[in-house]
Amino acid sequence: MDLKTQSFLLLVIFNGICASLQQVPQAFTSANPCTSKGKCHECIQTPSCAWCNDPNFEDNHRCFQPSTVTSQQKQCPEEYVVNPDNIESTLMNLTLSKAHKAGIISSGTLVDVAEGSYNHSGSWSASGSESSSWGGGEWGAQAGGKIVQLAPQRINLKLRVRQSYKIDMWYTQAEDYPVDLYYLMDLSKSMSDDKEKLSLLGDQLAYTMKNLTSNFKLGFGSFVDKVVMPYVSTLKDKLERPCEICVAPYGFRHHMTLSNNTHMFSDMVKRADVSGNLDAPEGGFDAIMQSVVCREHIGWREQARRLLVFSTDASFHYAGDGKLGGIVKPNDGRCHLSREGFYTESSYQDYPSIEQINLSVKKNSINVIFAVTESTIDIYKQLAANIEGSSVGKLEGDSSNIVSLIKEQYEQISSTVEMKHNASSAVSIKFYTRCLNSTGALVNTNKCGNIKVGDLIQFKVEVEVLKCPKNRDEHKQTIQIYPVGINESLIIDLEMLCECNCEKPGDRFYEENSPRCNHKGTYICGICECYPRAFGRKCECSTEEASRNITDATCVRPDGPPGVKCSNRGDCVCGKCQCHARKNDNERVYGPYCECDNFSCEHHDGKLCSGPDHGECDCGVCRCTEEWTGTNCACRKSNATCYAPDTSDGLLCSGHGVCECGVCKCDTTEDGRYSGKFCERCPTCSDRCIEYKDCVQCQMYRTGPLKDEHDCATNCTKFTPIPVKEVVANEENNEFKCAYYDEDECIFTYVYYFDNDNKLQVKAQENRECREKIFLPFIVIGVIAAVVLLGLAILLLWKLLTTIHDRREFARFEKEKMMAKWDTGENPIYKQATSTFKNPTYSGKG
Numbered sequence: 001m002d003l004k005t006q007s008f009l010l011l012v013i014f015n016g017i018c019a020s021l022q023q024v025p026q027a028f029t030s031a032n033p034c035t036s037k038g039k040c041h042e043c044i045q046t047p048s049c050a051w052c053n054d055p056n057f058e059d060n061h062r063c064f065q066p067s068t069v070t071s072q073q074k075q076c077p078e079e080y081v082v083n084p085d086n087i088e089s090t091l092m093n094l095t096l097s098k099a100h101k102a103g104i105i106s107s108g109t110l111v112d113v114a115e116g117s118y119n120h121s122g123s124w125s126a127s128g129s130e131s132s133s134w135g136g137g138e139w140g141a142q143a144g145g146k147i148v149q150l151a152p153q154r155i156n157l158k159l160r161v162r163q164s165y166k167i168d169m170w171y172t173q174a175e176d177y178p179v180d181l182y183y184l185m186d187l188s189k190s191m192s193d194d195k196e197k198l199s200l201l202g203d204q205l206a207y208t209m210k211n212l213t214s215n216f217k218l219g220f221g222s223f224v225d226k227v228v229m230p231y232v233s234t235l236k237d238k239l240e241r242p243c244e245i246c247v248a249p250y251g252f253r254h255h256m257t258l259s260n261n262t263h264m265f266s267d268m269v270k271r272a273d274v275s276g277n278l279d280a281p282e283g284g285f286d287a288i289m290q291s292v293v294c295r296e297h298i299g300w301r302e303q304a305r306r307l308l309v310f311s312t313d314a315s316f317h318y319a320g321d322g323k324l325g326g327i328v329k330p331n332d333g334r335c336h337l338s339r340e341g342f343y344t345e346s347s348y349q350d351y352p353s354i355e356q357i358n359l360s361v362k363k364n365s366i367n368v369i370f371a372v373t374e375s376t377i378d379i380y381k382q383l384a385a386n387i388e389g390s391s392v393g394k395l396e397g398d399s400s401n402i403v404s405l406i407k408e409q410y411e412q413i414s415s416t417v418e419m420k421h422n423a424s425s426a427v428s429i430k431f432y433t434r435c436l437n438s439t440g441a442l443v444n445t446n447k448c449g450n451i452k453v454g455d456l457i458q459f460k461v462e463v464e465v466l467k468c469p470k471n472r473d474e475h476k477q478t479i480q481i482y483p484v485g486i487n488e489s490l491i492i493d494l495e496m497l498c499e500c501n502c503e504k505p506g507d508r509f510y511e512e513n514s515p516r517c518n519h520k521g522t523y524i525c526g527i528c529e530c531y532p533r534a535f536g537r538k539c540e541c542s543t544e545e546a547s548r549n550i551t552d553a554t555c556v557r558p559d560g561p562p563g564v565k566c567s568n569r570g571d572c573v574c575g576k577c578q579c580h581a582r583k584n585d586n587e588r589v590y591g592p593y594c595e596c597d598n599f600s601c602e603h604h605d606g607k608l609c610s611g612p613d614h615g616e617c618d619c620g621v622c623r624c625t626e627e628w629t630g631t632n633c634a635c636r637k638s639n640a641t642c643y644a645p646d647t648s649d650g651l652l653c654s655g656h657g658v659c660e661c662g663v664c665k666c667d668t669t670e671d672g673r674y675s676g677k678f679c680e681r682c683p684t685c686s687d688r689c690i691e692y693k694d695c696v697q698c699q700m701y702r703t704g705p706l707k708d709e710h711d712c713a714t715n716c717t718k719f720t721p722i723p724v725k726e727v728v729a730n731e732e733n734n735e736f737k738c739a740y741y742d743e744d745e746c747i748f749t750y751v752y753y754f755d756n757d758n759k760l761q762v763k764a765q766e767n768r769e770c771r772e773k774i775f776l777p778f779i780v781i782g783v784i785a786a787v788v789l790l791g792l793a794i795l796l797l798w799k800l801l802t803t804i805h806d807r808r809e810f811a812r813f814e815k816e817k818m819m820a821k822w823d824t825g826e827n828p829i830y831k832q833a834t835s836t837f838k839n840p841t842y843s844g845k846g
């Protein structure tokens, strides 16, 4: 296992542990995406990032991830954080129209046989009054007479990039929703039989449709082709009468405005004449365009399902075909109808393009139903795929199935809802719905089928800004979400949060020509945006300077290690070092190569340069104040503190030492070693007890020579003794202990010493220690008496002892006297008067 795999394994294990602890901060698993963002808008365009405006914040950490900020990191004060959140507010939320329970009113009762005028004033207010006749009052109360099938109607959204937002949208199909059907018929000669059939079927169509919705209107228009060669023969007689039963050809003619008078429909169809043209494709696109855009003429109601039935047996001309007839002016997509209902621009404007039709059909929420014969059905199917909301039905050769075709198509159209939107590519809009399956899962689709009246369908609309458009104007968009073929929509006023407010003039963090940027840039959101030819973090560099030798080499200290830029404690910016800020506010790195700091100096007593009142640290050296000196500013310059106070000799250290840094260093002589704060002590030296004696006496005990209060006050001003219970001399403090008898034969004790300020301090015992007084004659008499008594006692004792001895002797004498018998026996002490001697040398027997 090589080192790489090992470390990788370690990493894996480490990550595993972290993950299992469920506390893995994002910074561990993936690189923090925020740190690389140097501008406010870049920052807030990154999800999960926030920006710090604080002028005193470190520039390279302004874009941060609030979720991962730990407490040790320097935090951005709340007031400076720019972290906008998605905001939604509903501007309009009308309640949906409810399906009313009264049931569908029989269509027959609504058939109006009155002869209507040709012209129709198709406005909703008229329709509204109609609607009251079928009992829609309930809705009127809800939305001012309007049918509401989509809610909400308008919302305001402020979105961050790549942060999706879900909106709940509801769709319901209202009962008896009005239907407008405009029948657009190809009246070229081949369609004459279809026309006959339609005029016969007209009533049936109306009747069938009224069975589906009681609020139904029918209109009629026809088309042939442009009256220009080669579409139409322009020979004079052909122009007037292309065929026997034909009328003069025309582009498009509007015959009957949408009307509830359905009888008129058959009538109008019957009265319309066929015409003739030359080529096979017809000018149907002109007709579609006009019938779609001429809202007033056709009479499209604002609130109605709009059906445009386009019936033909031929294919169509489209944009570009006009060139064949010398028509180059493109179609303008506007309404050009004469009072008689003829399309006036037929010979002057080209056919509209499919796209144009798609657009105008979409804009007008019209469902086009192509009812075409089998021969052309394929091409119309392709066309329908490119036109929103359109469908194709197969028409029999004589249009006999037109009624069922329309009914089928209508039912299909009205039973499906398909949501669309017009958002630009910068915004993604997704639809999620369960359609009618209330228990099912949400499906990503914009289309639901088989809807019946009264069904409520919920769409979840997910809006997400994919990227911020470069163009600022596009940051605000209006997006329309609408069901195809219904003139109702949800309008989203979307504001993309692509920029910070502080990037716009007028904000307090926006300052042009700012002194913070050396007057060479705009101060924006805490950073400088430099004018041309200036650069650097504070725009301190200019291109003129840069033209000099500005390379990273200028950031390398000449006498330092090679290749180390800014001593690794700063960034090399435009050839100058910009030193990093320290986490601790009390520390600063500086110098042209960031080689200096104000925190790496000698310490004394744990204080940098003996504390700020002694000196400050400058680039590794302590700079001391006036009074101090030494490498750590711990040495006092003046000798004043070496003079013993309260002496007149004026000798430094009492003449027995030298003064170093304001402290006496005492000498050692043959007398012994000098000691004490001022070298005033030595084994043979006298102390100064006597000097202070009188004052201690008078101040403490009111005795002594200065007993008089006035004397005491005038002569004793140097100190005031501090009373203590018991006086103990503290050798370390250089305290001297003194004790004297006063006139009362009492001992009083005190200590004196010099405190840190060389001020004399005296501590004296509260109470003097006094002896009891004894009367002398008593002692003398006592002694004599004691001696006499002692002699007497000895005499008596001698007398007693001798007496006892005498008695004993006498008693023994008496006893022996009694026992004495003058024995006849030999007196022990009697010695015979004669004595015999033997001569040892005599050997005769004698």
Ligand SMILES: *[C@@H]1O[C@H](CO)[C@@H](O)[C@H](O)[C@H]1NC(C)=O
Pocket: 090, 093, 094, 095, 151, 152, 168
């Ligand atoms: C609109 O109103 C309906 C009820 O009237 C409510 O359920 C829905 O939440 C509202 N929608 C919004 C976006 O406020």
Ligand SMILES: *[C@@H]1O[C@H](CO)[C@@H](O)[C@H](O)[C@H]1NC(C)=O
Pocket: 110, 111, 112, 113, 126, 130, 260, 261
């Ligand atoms: C047809 O519309 C007219 C007004 O335009 C109205 O007076 C009449 O009642 C309507 N007829 C039917 C059957 O709705």
Ligand SMILES: *[C@@H]1O[C@H](CO)[C@@H](O)[C@H](O)[C@H]1NC(C)=O
Pocket: 117, 118, 119
């Ligand atoms: C149709 O309306 C126009 C004005 O809009 C009017 O001049 C004309 O007479 C009306 N035609 C009929 C048949 O009422």
Ligand SMILES: *[C@@H]1O[C@H](CO)[C@@H](O)[C@H](O)[C@H]1NC(C)=O
Pocket: 207, 208, 211
């Ligand atoms: C009208 O609708 C009813 C039921 O909704 C149906 O029975 C009847 O056949 C329909 N009439 C026509 C002409 O379609």
Ligand SMILES: *[C@@H]1O[C@H](CO)[C@@H](O)[C@H](O)[C@H]1NC(C)=O
Pocket: 301, 302, 303, 363, 364, 365, 487, 488
């Ligand atoms: C759709 O309805 C609104 C009012 O709800 C109306 O202003 C607008 O003109 C209508 N659009 C069309 C194409 O009819």
Ligand SMILES: *[C@@H]1O[C@H](CO)[C@@H](O)[C@H](O)[C@H]1NC(C)=O
Pocket: 355, 358, 359, 362, 386, 387, 388, 420
């Ligand atoms: C027709 O319009 C719709 C909606 O604007 C669009 O999605 C579709 O692509 C358009 N079709 C063509 C062929 O442009």
Ligand SMILES: *[C@@H]1O[C@H](CO)[C@@H](O)[C@H](O)[C@H]1NC(C)=O
Pocket: 422, 423, 424, 477, 478, 479, 480
């Ligand atoms: C979408 O349609 C609305 C309403 O017609 C319009 O105001 C808006 O500008 C359109 N938005 C886009 C992006 O085209």
Ligand SMILES: *[C@@H]1O[C@H](CO)[C@@H](O)[C@H](O)[C@H]1NC(C)=O
Pocket: 437, 438, 439, 440, 441
């Ligand atoms: C609804 O959805 C669930 C799960 O997707 C499915 O099992 C169920 O058959 C669906 N019901 C209907 C009526 O489609």
Ligand SMILES: *[C@@H]1O[C@H](CO)[C@@H](O)[C@H](O)[C@H]1NC(C)=O
Pocket: 547, 548, 549
């Ligand atoms: C730039 O540097 C080169 C060599 O390092 C030196 O020869 C030249 O004079 C310098 N130019 C300026 C403008 O300082």
Ligand SMILES: *[C@@H]1O[C@H](CO)[C@@H](O)[C@H](O)[C@H]1NC(C)=O
Pocket: 585, 586, 587, 588, 598, 599, 608, 616, 617
């Ligand atoms: C170091 O410098 C900074 C900035 O000038 C200052 O705030 C700080 O008090 C200094 N620290 C010391 C120990 O002098």
Ligand SMILES: *[C@@H]1O[C@H](CO)[C@@H](O)[C@H](O)[C@H]1NC(C)=O
Pocket: 637, 638, 639, 652, 657, 658, 659, 660
């Ligand atoms: C302080 O005393 C030392 C010797 O004890 C002497 O060398 C020095 O000059 C004196 N300094 C001053 C300011 O008198």
Ligand SMILES: *[C@@H]1O[C@H](CO)[C@@H](O)[C@H](O)[C@H]1NC(C)=O
Pocket: 705, 706, 711, 714, 715
């Ligand atoms: C006390 O002080 C006065 C003058 O202040 C002086 O005349 C007197 O001698 C002093 N007494 C003693 C005992 O020193």
